[in-house]
Amino acid sequence: MSGGGSIICDFIAHTVPFYFLLIATRPELFNVTRTPSSDRTMDLGLAEDHFSRPVGSLVASDIEQLKLAIEECKKLILELPEHSERQKDTVVKLIHLRLKLQELKDPEEDEPNLRILLEHRFSKEKSKSVKQTCDKCSTIIWGLIQTWYTCTGCYYRCHSKCMNLITKPCVRSKVSHQSEYELSICPEIGLDRQDYRCAECRSPVSLRGVPSEARQCDYTGQYYCSTCHWNDTAVIPARVIHNWEFEPRKVCRSSMRYLTLMIPRPVLKLKEINPLLFNFVEELVEIRKLRQDILLMKPYFITCKEAMEARLLLQLQDRQHFVENDDMYSLQDLIDISTGRLSCSLTEIHTTFAKHIKLDCERCQAKGFVCELCKEGDILFPFDSHTSVCHDCSAVFHRDCYYDNSTTCPKCTRFTERKQDDIPEEKKA
The missing domain is CATH 3.30.60 (Wheat Germ Agglutinin (Isolectin 2); domain 1)
Structure with missing residues (x-):
């Protein structure tokens, strides 16, 4: 009861001044007219516990009495001295009566779920x-x-x-059918091209605020009325990709909902949209390398029983695209990269994955490589920082050995020789 009581108290605290203002300025909203003050004594006909019985025991006469009490209460409010304690108490009483009437009418039966x-x-x-x-x-x-x-x-x-x-369709349907961002920075077309009307509801707008203030959405570049644009702010994808800028900008309500639903979706292919970004943002280069390493680790996990039982790949379930490719990013990824959050979490996951393959699991250790160029050193894995991988056969070598070697990959050479040996003599001739 204490929780419900606090809610009602908050409601009254917000509503009582509002009721006083309406009573003083627009009494017609209460469907009553001011009448000369009279000596009528009124008890409202109700005790505090009169309607506190279980709902099932209420009858139609209770609702009728409640409606009559509300009407009497409204009339009394207008007759009492303004801002008096008695008027204030009566307003509170009116609020309670209205709430009780709402409960008795049980609107849940009238409105579908x-x-x-x-x-x-x-x-x-x-x-x-x-x-x-x-x-x-x-x-x-x-x-x-x-x-x-x-x-x-x-x-x-x-x-x-x-x-x-309502005239605006659900934004989620647009996200499902058109999962892509506007990648031009604030593509403004001008208020005159909008015929000086809101881009959404088409109500008249003006830069002078007459009849309604025109508010620009930084995402769409269009102008909206104050009903469709509440001065919400959001990170703009185009500004992030082109300028690496994360300052929130004002957007309309529909853009706000669209950006909110789109933020976790990996739809940004940075190396095609703005490949130069990797030259200026070191954190992006670091994240790209970690993602490439994780993709090299994935084959070990999907063939390892212990890794499958431990569900190691589920550590990336919130960023499933990280185990599918290394070039697609979501807007949330870029925001987390700028704050350093993604680098910390991905480095920790990378360390856990590498530890399983190189130290904890004998099956995964057995899938390591020995450098065939120098035939020395420890077991190598394709995600080690000091190794190079042959693009044709995926063999792993020491980086220095691979680049210093003037001959072709030994493994590729053996494959070529075997193919030659399998060719019949008559075909060779």
Whole structure:
């Protein structure tokens, strides 16, 4: 009860001043009109515990009494001296009565738990938090007395009453069908090309703020109204790839949701988009080498029973693309590289993998190589920093031996000789 009580107290703390303001300025919102003050004594007809019985025992007359009490309470608020203690207590009483009426009406029976609209999959929320904001009308969602929904795909939130007004399809569908970023930095086309209208809802906008302020999205370069652009900020992929810049910029709501869903997806092939980036960012070179080593370790693990039982490759389950290729990056990868987080975690995983192959597992140790050029030294592995690998047969040699050797790879030479021996004499002639 203490948790629920604190929520109600917070709700009252936010709502009481709001009720006073509405009563003073717009009494018509309460469906009442000011009447001359009278000597009418009013008990509201209700004790605090009158409606505290189990819901199953309530009858229609209880709801009717509650509605009458609410009407009487609203009239009394307008008749009492403004900002008096008694008026304040009556406002609190009105709030409690409205909450109780909402409970008795049981809106969950009237509203479906799941609604599908424009590829959104809206799920009815049970949370009573009052700190959410409707993405459609940009007003607060009063969870205690209002029904609201959240899209399970793009996390679009809105009142139940606003759902039929939604015109923007679910962003997750765009992510599924078009997983690529805008790679031009703020590709502005100009407000005149937009006919001085919001790029999303098409409501009139102006740089002077009349009738509505035009706000630019740094990701799309287009202008939006204040309902579609809340001055949210996000890291812009184009600025990261071209300038290695991670300062968050202002984006519209739809761009914010799109970038949030796209951030873990490995869709950036840096060596094609901007290969010069590796010349200026040392951390990228380090990460690329670690990823190349992990790909060389992968064949050891998928043929090793102990490694499969230990599920070593699952240490990279949050970055599955690291065990598939070494050239695709997600925006989250680049953000973590800039902060140093990825380098630390990947180095630790690299050390664990190398320890299993070179020290802990006899099966993996047996798959090592001896340098056939000098026939000396320790067992070599393709991911060792001092080795070189033949591109044709994958044999491993000391780097110095490989580059100093003027002849071809000994293993490749043997393969060539065997093929020659398998050719019949008549074909050789």
